Amino acid sequence: MNKKLRNEELGRATLTEFKQAKKLPIIVILDNIRSLSNIGSAFRTCDAFLIEKICLCGITAKPPHREIQKTALGATESVDWEHYPTTIDCVLNLKEQGYKIASVEQTSNAIMLNKLDKPSVPLALVFGNEVNGVSQEVVDLSNIVIEIPQFGTKHSLNISVSVGIVLWEMVKS
Secondary structure, eight states: OOOOOOGGGSOOOOHHHHHHSOOEEEEEEEESOOOHHHHHHHHHHHHHTTEEEEEEETTOOOSSOHHHHHHHTTHHHHSEEEEESSHHHHHHHHHHTTOEEEEEOOOTTOEEGGGOOOOOSSEEEEEOBTTTBSOHHHHHHOSEEEEOOOOSSOSOOOHHHHHHHHHHHHHOO
């Protein structure tokens, strides 16, 4: 029999255990994200994969916010975060700290995610605005650009879906 597990049977870390756990040296950068649901979802996904932190840039809203909490389900308490006035400020700061910058965008020289050799860490992944994507200035500062392969008629994926897909590819063996 394949019995569905209750939450208490999953063996998840407590908030204290999560805070003390060794994190993956990956930072998620949200570049001017408008949707509070997308922000909350990114927090929840970063919690699931033990990501080091999230950088909220530009117009990206900051916790605490009721609409972020609806999708984050408490992950704003577990995942560390910082706010930067601009994504450029964030990227330049992380580059100085030795992070490799990878923008998730469709560009002329993007590497398809399914063809990507896992980048070295520490790594910062930039996810762009729902309408305009990652700004060209940030793309220009990036060490690599990653594109998620798509086979349908639409030109892009929702940012919350993109965060999940790319982080899974970064953490899987």
